[in-house]
Amino acid sequence: MRDIAIKADKLTKKFDDFVAVDAITFDVHQGEIFGFVGANGAGKTTAMRILCGLSKPTSGSATVAGFDVYKETERIKRNIGYMSQKFSLYDDLTVMENITFYAGIYGLSDKEIKARGESLLSQLGISHEAKTFVSSLPLGWKQKLAFSVAVIHEPKIVFLDEPTGGVDPVTRRQFWDLIYEAADRGITVFVTTHYMDEAEYCNRLTVMVDGRIDALDTPANLKKQFSVDSMDKVFYQLARAAKRSGD
Amino acid sequence: MRTLKFLLQKEFKQIFRSKSIIFSIVFAPIIQLILMPLAANYEVKNIYVAFVDHDHSSYSQKLINRVYSSIYFKAAPYSASYDDAMHLIEQNKADIIVEIPQGFEDNLVRESHDKLYLAVNAINGTKAGVGSGYLGSIIRDFNQDIQLQWKQPGHFAEAQTIDVVTNNWYNPYMSYFLFMVPGLMVSLLTGIGAFSASLNIVREKEIGTIEQINVTPIRKYHFLLGKLIPYWCLGMIVFTIGMLVSRLIYGIVPVGSIPLLYGFLAVYLLTLLGAGLLISTYSDTQQQAVSVAFFFVLIFNFISGIFTPIDSMPEWAKVLAYISPISHFAQVMRMVVLKGSGWSDVLPHLGAVFALGVVLNTWAVLNYRKTT
Numbered sequence: 001m002r003d004i005a006i007k008a009d010k011l012t013k014k015f016d017d018f019v020a021v022d023a024i025t026f027d028v029h030q031g032e033i034f035g036f037v038g039a040n041g042a043g044k045t046t047a048m049r050i051l052c053g054l055s056k057p058t059s060g061s062a063t064v065a066g067f068d069v070y071k072e073t074e075r076i077k078r079n080i081g082y083m084s085q086k087f088s089l090y091d092d093l094t095v096m097e098n099i100t101f102y103a104g105i106y107g108l109s110d111k112e113i114k115a116r117g118e119s120l121l122s123q124l125g126i127s128h129e130a131k132t133f134v135s136s137l138p139l140g141w142k143q144k145l146a147f148s149v150a151v152i153h154e155p156k157i158v159f160l161d162e163p164t165g166g167v168d169p170v171t172r173r174q175f176w177d178l179i180y181e182a183a184d185r186g187i188t189v190f191v192t193t194h195y196m197d198e199a200e201y202c203n204r205l206t207v208m209v210d211g212r213i214d215a216l217d218t219p220a221n222l223k224k225q226f227s228v229d230s231m232d233k234v235f236y237q238l239a240r241a242a243k244r245s246g247d
Numbered sequence: 248m249r250t251l252k253f254l255l256q257k258e259f260k261q262i263f264r265s266k267s268i269i270f271s272i273v274f275a276p277i278i279q280l281i282l283m284p285l286a287a288n289y290e291v292k293n294i295y296v297a298f299v300d301h302d303h304s305s306y307s308q309k310l311i312n313r314v315y316s317s318i319y320f321k322a323a324p325y326s327a328s329y330d331d332a333m334h335l336i337e338q339n340k341a342d343i344i345v346e347i348p349q350g351f352e353d354n355l356v357r358e359s360h361d362k363l364y365l366a367v368n369a370i371n372g373t374k375a376g377v378g379s380g381y382l383g384s385i386i387r388d389f390n391q392d393i394q395l396q397w398k399q400p401g402h403f404a405e406a407q408t409i410d411v412v413t414n415n416w417y418n419p420y421m422s423y424f425l426f427m428v429p430g431l432m433v434s435l436l437t438g439i440g441a442f443s444a445s446l447n448i449v450r451e452k453e454i455g456t457i458e459q460i461n462v463t464p465i466r467k468y469h470f471l472l473g474k475l476i477p478y479w480c481l482g483m484i485v486f487t488i489g490m491l492v493s494r495l496i497y498g499i500v501p502v503g504s505i506p507l508l509y510g511f512l513a514v515y516l517l518t519l520l521g522a523g524l525l526i527s528t529y530s531d532t533q534q535q536a537v538s539v540a541f542f543f544v545l546i547f548n549f550i551s552g553i554f555t556p557i558d559s560m561p562e563w564a565k566v567l568a569y570i571s572p573i574s575h576f577a578q579v580m581r582m583v584v585l586k587g588s589g590w591s592d593v594l595p596h597l598g599a600v601f602a603l604g605v606v607l608n609t610w611a612v613l614n615y616r617k618t619t
């Protein structure tokens with residue numbers, strides 16, 4: 001049995017009367033690519049924000065990298081990387097300045113910053129763009145850069161909140177290559193998406209409907225369980241029952 | 248400390264790359280400091296006086312000449328009757344009417360006294376008050392001259408008047424600039440302190456980068472210091488530019504110690520930036536932050552004593568003025584620049600501003616939430 005990276009037990013988040021996350025229970029193993037799939041408004045982002053220490057749960061318990069989401073949010077933050085659907089790099093800084101800034105606040109030394117920054121740029125094939133302002137990069141590059149910056153400090157877990165929103169399928173495929181490379185280095189990847197082709201790329205995934213987890217398994221087992229041949233159909237079967245609509 | 252280094256590096260780069268920040272922080276204040284004192288001048292000139300002379304005597308002519316020879320008064324078109332003159336006031340061509348009654352000279356000569364009638368357009372209260380004051384003193388002078396001319400030598404007892412000699416300490420020539428420019432500097436620095444850092448933080452909220460910051464192990468006070476220090480430095484630079492402008496253009500050289508001014512400013516900026524940070528922790532959009540900051544800055548500017556004396560305000564306003572850092576800074580600026588007050592005179596003000604700064608900054612740090 002591999003180590004547990006994330007453990008949630010009846011984790012719940014209410015906003016007044018609205019139950020955004022409804023008693024979800026799951027484990028994520030170290031080094032796994034774990035997907036959170038669901039329609040808009042299903043509660044994916046809220047659940048992820050709790051696990052990242054950005055939001056306090058209402059009830060239930062959870063640990064991330066062994067730290068409690070109620071009391072040890074700051075220790076969690078030292079062990080994770082995060083990339084949100086909102087673009088997180090500074091437009092008015094250059095590529096290298098963004099790398100330096102984020103690496104710096106995670107406590108990397110000047111030497112490490114230089115070495116990792118250069119290898120990151122050559123891995124992305126944009127070494128010649130080091131001094132380009134982020135604002136003038138194409139969206140696909142920005143997303144890949146944002147992901148690489150989110151894991152520059154080699155965190156135990158990286159949280160990706162709909163990371164490929166708005167990019168073309170080719171870039172999405174390249175983006176997932178980056179995710180696989182990170183997983184190969186032992187980084188646990190927790191990713192939310194509503195693209196079903198991306199759901200197929202995950203080791204295991206859950207489908208969230210109305211704040212609940214209605215299914216959790218590998219993509220192959222889920223398809224078998226619902227006797228269908230694609231994740232799309234699994235999703236439709238589950239999501240048809242949803243009472244909430246969009247966000 | 249290393250975290251702070253990276254935060255500051257980032258912040259300074261962004262500031263110096265943003266043309267709008269550089270403009271609003273460096274050039275706008277200079278322009279304001281040059282234009283505002285010229286426009287917002289309380290000295291009243293160009294008061295149009297309409298004489299309605301029913302006497303047409305040599306004395307009435309002397310009085311009219313005396314008034315028009317003053318730099319404050321200008322001649323309104325001639326009017327034959329009081330109604331005519333009233334028309335001029337209605338058309339805004341005259342500010343004051345002086346009616347000289349028929350038989351003015353005769354009465355003065357025979358009975359040693361007569362009455363003049365003054366009508367003042369009081370729509371502009373300042374102009375009306377100051378104008379009729381000036382006019383009154385000119386007429387008084389005229390009156391004395393006549394008395395001296397007519398009294399027989401040896402009858403001094405009757406001509407006795409009390410002559411009041413006023414000495415204007417600290418601003419002997421009653422220079423309006425000397426009074427107003429230091430006050431306007433306070434106003435400018437207040438704007439920079441209250442708006443710059445808070446807008447910057449709220450902007451990061453709007454773009455979403457603040458969420459990325461909140462998932463890092465950055466400490467709250469590191470983040471806030473990273474925002475506070477750059478704008479504190481900018482405030483110091485703006486003040487330096489302002490001091491140069493007021494020296495070069497208005498010839499104002501502080502009588503007191505310049506390090507004392509910088510020392511007070513250092514604390515003042517911390518307090519104002521703290522207020523800005525606090526506002527930013529309660530605001531989600533730049534519009535919110537601006538309207539809240541504007542509300543407070545406007546009110547506290549009006550009761551700061553920069554434009555009107557605090558002593559003549561009602562009690563509740565005096566209490567507000569005492570809490571407000573703006574009024575303390577305005578007083579200190581004038582005390583040091585005009586009077587040359589020293590550290591011990593400034594200390595009570597420094598204490599009040601410092602205490603408020605501690606409260607505001609602590610409040611801001613406590614209210615800044617990395618986790619909601």
